[in-house]
Each structure stands twice: as C-alpha cells, then as structure tokens.
Amino acid sequence: MRPIATMDEKHHTNEVFLDDVRIPLGNLVGEEGRGWTYGKVLLDRERMVAACNAIFLTQMARGIRRAAERKLGGIALIDRPIVAAKIAQFEIEVQALQAMVLRLMDEAARGADSGPRGSMVKLRWSQLLQSGMSLWLGAIGPEAAHFEGLDGAPGHFDMPYALQGALYSRVTTIYGGSSEIQHNIIARRALGL
Amino acid sequence: MDFVYSDEQQMLRDAAIRYGGQAWSVTDRIANLGRNEQWSRQRWAEIAEMGWLMLAVPEDRGGLGGNPADVMALAEGLGRNLVASPFVTNGALVPALLTHAGEAGDEVLVAIMAGTARAAAGLIEPDAGYNTASVATEARLADGAYRLNGAKAHVEDGGDADWFVVSARTGGGAADRDGISLFLVARDAPGLVVERFRSVDQHRHARLRLDGVPAIPVAPLDEALPIIEAAVDRAICAHLAEAVGSMEAASEATLEYLRTRHQFGVPIGSFQVLQHRAVDMAVFCEEARSITCWATLSLDHPRLERRRAVSAAKVRVGQAGLHVTRDAVQLHGGIGVCEELLVSHHLRRQMMLEFTHGTSDMHIGLFEAANRALLAQPA
Ligand SMILES: Cc1cc2nc3c(=O)[nH]c(=O)nc-3n(C[C@H](O)[C@H](O)[C@H](O)COP(=O)(O)OP(=O)(O)OC[C@H]3O[C@@H](n4cnc5c(N)ncnc54)[C@H](O)[C@@H]3O)c2cc1C
Numbered sequence: 001m002r003p004i005a006t007m008d009e010k011h012h013t014n015e016v017f018l019d020d021v022r023i024p025l026g027n028l029v030g031e032e033g034r035g036w037t038y039g040k041v042l043l044d045r046e047r048m049v050a051a052c053n054a055i056f057l058t059q060m061a062r063g064i065r066r067a068a069e070r071k072l073g074g075i076a077l078i079d080r081p082i083v084a085a086k087i088a089q090f091e092i093e094v095q096a097l098q099a100m101v102l103r104l105m106d107e108a109a110r111g112a113d114s115g116p117r118g119s120m121v122k123l124r125w126s127q128l129l130q131s132g133m134s135l136w137l138g139a140i141g142p143e144a145a146h147f148e149g150l151d152g153a154p155g156h157f158d159m160p161y162a163l164q165g166a167l168y169s170r171v172t173t174i175y176g177g178s179s180e181i182q183h184n185i186i187a188r189r190a191l192g193l
Numbered sequence: 194m195d196f197v198y199s200d201e202q203q204m205l206r207d208a209a210i211r212y213g214g215q216a217w218s219v220t221d222r223i224a225n226l227g228r229n230e231q232w233s234r235q236r237w238a239e240i241a242e243m244g245w246l247m248l249a250v251p252e253d254r255g256g257l258g259g260n261p262a263d264v265m266a267l268a269e270g271l272g273r274n275l276v277a278s279p280f281v282t283n284g285a286l287v288p289a290l291l292t293h294a295g296e297a298g299d300e301v302l303v304a305i306m307a308g309t310a311r312a313a314a315g316l317i318e319p320d321a322g323y324n325t326a327s328v329a330t331e332a333r334l335a336d337g338a339y340r341l342n343g344a345k346a347h348v349e350d351g352g353d354a355d356w357f358v359v360s361a362r363t364g365g366g367a368a369d370r371d372g373i374s375l376f377l378v379a380r381d382a383p384g385l386v387v388e389r390f391r392s393v394d395q396h397r398h399a400r401l402r403l404d405g406v407p408a409i410p411v412a413p414l415d416e417a418l419p420i421i422e423a424a425v426d427r428a429i430c431a432h433l434a435e436a437v438g439s440m441e442a443a444s445e446a447t448l449e450y451l452r453t454r455h456q457f458g459v460p461i462g463s464f465q466v467l468q469h470r471a472v473d474m475a476v477f478c479e480e481a482r483s484i485t486c487w488a489t490l491s492l493d494h495p496r497l498e499r500r501r502a503v504s505a506a507k508v509r510v511g512q513a514g515l516h517v518t519r520d521a522v523q524l525h526g527g528i529g530v531c532e533e534l535l536v537s538h539h540l541r542r543q544m545m546l547e548f549t550h551g552t553s554d555m556h557i558g559l560f561e562a563a564n565r566a567l568l569a570q571p572a
Contacts (some may be wrong), residue, residue: 007540072322142323144548145392146400147390148391153390167393170522173523175527183466
C-alpha cells in the first residue's frame with residue numbers, strides 16, 4: 001500500500017498493489033467473472049449513501065448561516081441582500097433535493113425500483129455540497145487564507161475544516177461514478193437516449 | 194501594450210515561464226515548499242537576481258520604471274508554473290505604497306530590490322472585511338516619534354516579511370476616508386506581535402497586534418487612503434495576470450489529458466460532452482485575459498473609471514479562474530485531486546486569489562457603485 005496525498009491534506013486514499021496475493025477459495029464473491037455486475041450494484045447502493053448524506057445538507061445550511069452572522073463594518077453578512085439571496089437559494093435547492101430523497105424512499109418502501117434516480121440524487125448532492133462549501137468559505141472572508149497557524153498561532157474557529165471541506169467536496173463529483181458518467185447513465189436508462 | 198504585448202513584454206513573460214518551468218518543478222515544489230526554508234530563500238534570491246523586483250520601481254528610485262503592462266507580462270509568466278514567492282506583494286503592492294515615502298522608504302525599496310529584505314502591507318482590520326478605509330489602529334505622536342496601537346486581521350504574504358507597511362489613524366473617525374496615514378514598522382519592533390499562517394496555496398500570511406509600536410510615516414499625513422487604494426488596485430491587476438497564467442496552464446494540461454487518456458477504448462477527448470467543457474474553459478481564459486488587459490490599462494485613469502474596471506475584472510477573472518480550475522480537476526478524474534499533479538495546485542491558488550484584496554461579492558458592490566456614479570455624470 002502506498003498513501004496518495006490529496007489536495008485537501010487529509011489522508012483517505014491509497015494505491016494498492018497486488019502481487020501474487022493468495023486468497024482462499026471461499027473468499028470469492030459470487031461467481032467468477034461477474035465482478036463488474038456486482039460492482040455496479042455496489043455503486044448503485046453507494047449512490048444511495050449520497051441520498052443519506054443529502055439529509056445532512058440542512059445542518060450545513062445552518063453552519064453557513066452561523067458563519068454569515070459575522071459582522072462586517074457593523075452589519076452582519078447575512079443582512080446583506082447579495083449574501084442572504086445566495087444562502088436562501090442554497091436552502092431552496094437543499095429542500096428540493098430532500099423532497100426528492102423522501103419520495104425515493106417512500107417508493108422504495110413500497111418495493112418500487114428507483115431506477116437511475118439514485119444517480120440524480122448523487123448528482124445533485126455533490127453539486128450542492130460544493131456550492132454549500134463555497135458559501136461557507138466565502139463567509140469566512142480574509143481569514144480563509146489562514147489555513148494553518150505556524151508556531152502555534154491560533155486560527156479562525158472554522159479552519160481548517162471549512163477549507164478541507166471545500167477541497168474535499170471536489171472529489172464527490174469524481175468518485176462513485178463521476179458526474180459525467182451519472183449523466184450518461186441517466187441519459188441511457190431514464191431517458192432512453 | 195494596447196491589447197498585445199510588446200516584444201520586450203513578451204520576452205519578460207517567456208523568461209518568467211522558463212524560470213518557473215526550471216526552478217519550480219512539481220517534484221521540487223512538493224518536496225520543499227513550506228518544508229525547506231533554505232529552498233524558498235534560494236528561489237527568492239533568484240527572483241531578485243533577475244531584476245524582477247526592480248520592475249515596478251521608478252527609475253529615479255533605482256528601479257526599472259516598468260508600467261502596469263510590464264508587471265502584467267511578468268506576473269502572468271510566474272502564474273504559469275505557480276511560482277509561490279510573494280512577487281506581487283513585494284514587486285507591485287509595496288513599491289506603490291511607498292511612492293511618496295522619501296528616504297525611509299528608499300532604504301526598504303533598495304533592500305527589496307536586492308532581495309535582502311521582504312515587506313508586506315497591513316491594511317485590513319478585524320471585522321472590517323477588505324475595507325481599507327475602516328481603520329481603527331491609532332498613531333500617536335510623542336517625543337517626536339509615532340507609536341501605533343491596534344490590530345491588522347490579515348497581511349497578505351506577511352508571514353516572512355521583515356518590514357510592514359501599516360495604515361493607522363492620525364485623524365477622523367473609524368470609517369472616515371480622511372485621517373488615514375501610512376507607516377513603516379520593522380518586524381522586530383517592540384510591541385509588535387506577528388502571528389503567522391500558511392495558506393493552502395503555500396503562501397504565508399500574518400496577523401498583527403500592535404501595542405505602542407514605533408513607526409515611521411511614509412505617506413502624506415491624513416491623506417494616505419487614495420495611495421492605498423491605487424496601490425491595492427495595482428496588486429489586484431498583477432494577481433489577475435497571475436490568475437490568467439495559472440488558468441491557461443490548467444486549461445492546457447487538461448487538453449493534453451483529454452487527448453492522451455483512454456477510457457472505453459477511445460481518447461476521452463472524443464466525447465463531445467468533454468469537448469464542450471474544454472471549449473468553455475478556453476472561452477473563460479479568453480475572457481479573463483481580455484478583461485485583465487482592460488483593467489491593467491485603466492490603472493492610470495481617473496479614480497472612478499479605474500474602480501469600475503479593476504472591480505469588474507476582479508469579479509470576472511475570479512469566476513473564470515474558479516470555473517476553469519475546478520473543471521480542470523474534474524476532467525482529470527481521480528488523479529486531478531492528487532498532490533503530485535499541478536492541476537489541483539492551480540485550483541488551490543485560484544481559490545485563494547478569490548480572497549486576496551476582496552472577494553467577488555465585495556467587488557460586485559464596488560463595481561456597481563462606481564458604474565452608477567459614472568453613469569450619473571454628464572456626458
Ligand atoms: C477520493 C476518491 C476515492 C475513491 N475511492 C475509490 C474506491 O474506494 N474504489 C475504487 O475502485 N475507486 C475509487 N476511486 C476511483 C474513482 O472511482 C475514479 O477516480 C473515477 O471513477 C474516475 O475515473 P478516473 O479517475 O480514471 O478518471 P478518468 O476516467 O480518466 O476520467 C477523466 C474525466 O473524463 C470523464 N469521462 C470518462 N468517461 C467518460 C464518458 N464516457 N463520457 C463522458 N465523460 C467521461 C470523467 O467523468 C472525468 O471527468 C476513488 C477516487 C477518489 C478521487
């Protein structure tokens with residue numbers, strides 16, 4: 001295993017080398033040669049994890065509001081129309097996504113196959129995570145540049161999490177089937193193109 | 194310049210690109226930047242040796258007397274390979290702040306040009322955002338010397354500075370445009386606390402606390418704000434040029450990846466959807482370069498026209514830089530987020546440039562106010 005350093009400065013990826021690794025027969029998952037089929041089911045499920053995460057976007061919206069209570073020249077950021085409108089737009093989109101997830105779960109509970117709508121949820125969740133992180137970071141202002149205190153200097157209380165989150169959010173449109181691939185899946189399976 | 198670089202400017206840009214390519218390879222950068230002080234000092238010495246820190250300093254003060262377009266050419270070249278030395282702060286911002294500084298300023302300018310000292314500017318305060326007119330730090334004259342009391346929330350590139358150019362009040366109330374003066378403060382001055390920070394683009398910044406710190410005035414008393422605003426606009430334009438160099442490099446690296454990376458048995462560049470994304474990146478680069486030229490040419494125009502142009506460019510280049518480098522990472526797929534490729538370093542730099550000398554949200558407001566005032570003027 002070799003660690004892969006990523007731009008968010010968190011360690012969450014490794015390169016894994018397999019060199020004549022012996023595996024007991026009993027460890028074969030299902031049948032030989034059907035790995036990709038199983039993989040696709042797995043990825044479909046993974047996309048539903050995105051649906052679970054979508055529920056947490058409401059918490060994020062609260063965090064953004066909290067950060068935007070910061071006063072600038074005596075006026076809270078959130079009281080500036082340009083900032084308030086952006087946060088409200090974010091919250092509206094989060095609400096729409098949550099309604100989508102609830103509808104999906106309702107149908108799943110009735111035994112219906114969600115089809116490629118899991119892909120739609122993954123697509124929107126990753127986009128909203130990215131735009132939400134940008135809003136949060138934007139609310140911090142000049143101190144967004146204070147990622148890490150040197151010689152023990154105390155940083156802004158939202159750091160480094162806001163920046164690591166903003167950087168990490170970029171991978172969510174890449175992993176688990178990239179956004180481009182999700183579009184392909186929806187085009188093919190939902191729209192029949 | 195008009196919209197085309199002169200031969201000299203072209204050469205300057207190419208020299209900076211060549212230098213960045215040689216001295217700032219990805220491997221050297223990852224191994225040393227932020228880890229090896231000696232390495233960073235060596236890079237700074239090279240930048241001084243090239244004479245680049247003399248470019249924007251007037252000839253009668255020992256510099257090369259370059260104009261904003263010359264600085265644009267150089268900063269663009271440095272941006273191509275993400276040279277992370279504090280060139281813009283030392284080579285554009287501080288010299289412009291010290292325009293009226295006299296002898297005290299000359300000493301610092303000479304040291305900067307020689308590469309023996311670095312300086313940075315403390316212009317923004319806690320809870321004031323980027324508003325350089327909002328100054329609560331006080332300067333008091335006692336026994337023929339000034340002493341400063343107050344705080345500066347963020348000093349761009351101040352982490353390794355030997356000198357700080359700091360704004361402070363000698364008159365007026367906390368947000369008045371009049372009554373602001375500029376002072377020179379030594380890094381080791383008594384009463385000065387410097388807290389240092391590293392940013393994700395590996396620039397190093399500072400926060401200052403000033404408690405009776407001795408300081409030397411370096412601008413006409415009470416009248417420094419116009420000098421500060423003009424200097425910051427020069428720094429903004431130099432950063433925009435850096436951003437253009439960086440986004441073009443990221444865009445070109447992405448094109449190369451689209452041509453060479455195969456998936457599903459074909460180069461991914463053959464997928465129409467990715468072609469269109471690459472086209473949008475190229476259009477953004479074109480737009481960013483054009484509006485950067487326009488803003489750079491406006492630097493010598495009357496205040497409102499300059500404000501309108503520089504803020505417009507700050508907003509649009511900021512948007513372009515983020516769009517281009519986010520998509521550069523996206524179209525590289527998993528490898529795009531890895532440290533070992535420069536593409537995510539470009540994204541990190543563009544993210545931080547968005548916070549340098551004002552965010553897009555702030556500059557949209559400044560643009561709107563300036564544009565409104567200009568439109569209200571009789572033709
Ligand atoms: C943080 C992280 C965690 C990961 N975890 C795992 C893991 O646990 N297990 C695992 O197996 N993998 C994992 N991956 C790998 C991940 O699945 C791949 O990175 C992802 O599928 C993209 O593939 P790629 O990196 O090869 O990009 P490429 O295939 O090179 O894609 C480059 C670009 O081309 C686009 N593209 C590719 N094909 C098409 C097409 N047909 N049409 C339109 N656009 C296309 C992509 O969307 C992307 O934008 C992880 C990746 C990351 C970043």
